[in-house]
Amino acid sequence: MTFSEDLARRGLIKDKTFSDLTWLDEPKIFYLGVDASADSLTIGNLAAFLLARRLLDANWKAVLLVGGATSLIGDPKITEERELKPREEILKNVEAIKKQVAQLFAGEHFTPADNYEWFKDVKYLDFLREIGKSFSMTELMQREFVTERMGEGGSGISYAEFSYSLIQGYDYWQLFKNHGTVLQIGGSDQWGNMLSGVALVRKKEGKEVHALSMPLVVNKETGTKFGKSEGGAIWLDPQKTTPTQFYQFWINIDDADVENYLKVFTLLPKEQIEQVILEHKNDPGTRKAQNLLAEEVTKLVHGQDQSGSATGVTKYLTGQASIGDASDEDLAEIRKEIPHTTAGDVGSIIDALVQTELIPSNSMARTVLNNKGIYVNGQNVTRDSFEPKDFQNGRLILRRGKAYKDSALIEIE
RNA sequence: GCUGGGGUAGUGAAGCGGUCAAACACGUCUGACUGUAAAUCAGAUGGCAUUCGCCUUCGGGGGUUCGAAUCCCUCCCCCAGCACCA
Numbered sequence: 469m470t471f472s473e474d475l476a477r478r479g480l481i482k483d484k485t486f487s488d489l490t491w492l493d494e495p496k497i498f499y500l501g502v503d504a505s506a507d508s509l510t511i512g513n514l515a516a517f518l519l520a521r522r523l524l525d526a527n528w529k530a531v532l533l534v535g536g537a538t539s540l541i542g543d544p545k546i547t548e549e550r551e552l553k554p555r556e557e558i559l560k561n562v563e564a565i566k567k568q569v570a571q572l573f574a575g576e577h578f579t580p581a582d583n584y585e586w587f588k589d590v591k592y593l594d595f596l597r598e599i600g601k602s603f604s605m606t607e608l609m610q611r612e613f614v615t616e617r618m619g620e621g622g623s624g625i626s627y628a629e630f631s632y633s634l635i636q637g638y639d640y641w642q643l644f645k646n647h648g649t650v651l652q653i654g655g656s657d658q659w660g661n662m663l664s665g666v667a668l669v670r671k672k673e674g675k676e677v678h679a680l681s682m683p684l685v686v687n688k689e690t691g692t693k694f695g696k697s698e699g700g701a702i703w704l705d706p707q708k709t710t711p712t713q714f715y716q717f718w719i720n721i722d723d724a725d726v727e728n729y730l731k732v733f734t735l736l737p738k739e740q741i742e743q744v745i746l747e748h749k750n751d752p753g754t755r756k757a758q759n760l761l762a763e764e765v766t767k768l769v770h771g772q773d774q775s776g777s778a779t780g781v782t783k784y785l786t787g788q789a790s791i792g793d794a795s796d797e798d799l800a801e802i803r804k805e806i807p808h809t810t811a812g813d814v815g816s817i818i819d820a821l822v823q824t825e826l827i828p829s830n831s832m833a834r835t836v837l838n839n840k841g842i843y844v845n846g847q848n849v850t851r852d853s854f855e856p857k858d859f860q861n862g863r864l865i866l867r868r869g870k871a872y873k874d875s876a877l878i879e880i881e
Numbered sequence: 882g883c884u885g886g887g888g889u890a891g892u893g894a895a896g897c898g899g900u901c902a903a904a905c906a907c908g909u910c911u912g913a914c915u916g917u918a919a920a921u922c923a924g925a926u927g928g929c930a931u932u933c934g935c936c937u938u939c940g941g942g943g944g945u946u947c948g949a950a951u952c953c954c955u956c957c958c959c960c961a962g963c964a965c966c967a
């Protein structure tokens with residue numbers, strides 16, 4: 469099976485500017501850009517980065533761009549104008565994302581880039597003359613985010629966000645000139661911006677470059693955008709979403725999506741995926757496919773060790789092993805992976821819930837407690853304080869709801 | 882610049898002097914159901930205390946009033962139209 473066939477079968481290709489897929493089979497140089505709208509990437513960014521990884525594995529060369537300049541403006545959303553973030557905050561975010569990208573691609577060869585490098589000295593008039601002239605207003609006005617936001621019922625759009633596409637287009641031109649990139653990849657929401665670059669390079673250089681977009685990952689059952697329906701964002705930063713929580717997220721994926729996710733979010737060969745899906749269908753209860761998915765993705769993002777400790781910690785969260793029997797090393801791991809605090813042997817459960825941020829406020833905690841949503845060592849409780857027998861060897865696992873990822877370690881003070 | 886419409890909790894959207902912590906819908910959280918998930922049903926959804934209650938919210942600031950999300954002034958922002966400009 470050729471590289472391009474593999475991509476196609478994994479469902480990784482939505483739109484492309486080249487007609488023949490085999491164009492991908494001959495390695496060239498591509499680029500992938502992200503903006504730093506937060507201080508960490510999320511699993512929403514993951515699919516594109518894994519595509520980059522696949523290209524690298526197929527001997528392509530990569531330029532990975534973090535948008536120091538574009539982040540200052542903000543990619544226009546279809547609904548409303550973004551709030552302009554302070555420069556210092558964006559600078560911090562950019563640094564964080566750069567580091568994260570470097571970690572994610574540790575051991576791989578790629579060229580890091582930051583569009584701020586070439587934008588910081590761009591003069592407005594020069595930009596208008598060189599770039600602005602190459603863009604058709606009529607065309608820009610037809611973009612979905614523009615038509616949605618202008619006119620009656622629209623939320624309005626600033627000139628800054630309107631121009632975002634030009635900035636990204638300019639990036640492609642720069643990268644083409646300086647690094648020889650001839651392909652840009654990204655999510656299908658970036659398609660319009662990618663085309664801006666393709667068109668600009670054609671106009672300025674008379675050369676043909678290409679773009680490739682991936683379908684947005686959606687939940688098959690609900691049709692919702694990936695990551696949206698699962699509560700808060702799942703971050704790649706282990707400080708924000710610990711490897712165990714990360715691992716648990718993938719364990720909880722429902723059957724309908726698991727095959728698709730295995731294809732998109734892991735590097736496993738197609739045969740292996742088909743095999744595990746087959747096993748999974750025979751006996752869905754064991755959640756073989758989800759287990760494999762969780763293990764693989766956690767390994768890709770957090771590394772082998774973290775993946776191992778995530779499975780280790782999970783043992784205690786699920787009650788497969790008693791928390792009282794945990795070794796000192798295990799405990800140290802657990803403390804890193806899930807929130808923890810101390811409490812007296814008759815301490816308040818509500819305080820513990822709030823301290824560990826399992827629940828944001830006391831009232832909420834009380835409500836959830838009354839709704840039978842709190843578990844101590846896997847046992848449902850409705851009383852509002854711990855009892856001495858709850859502690860096994862001076863510790864217990866406190867959980868909100870059924871999902872194991874919302875667990876915390878409570879140790880006796 | 883003028884004229885008109887608008888800015889309400891995570892989102893959409895009611896309310897238009899007291900009975901407003903603010904209808905309703907969606908979302909979110911918890912539970913039941915399910916091997917999961919979804920769907921469905923039930924409860925919860927500003928904060929503190931959970932017993933009467935107290936505190937902070939309806940773009941910002943100021944005022945009128947016993948009392949304002951609701952009235953007045955002013956500022957900011959958005960939408961539409963017109964004018965100006967080209």
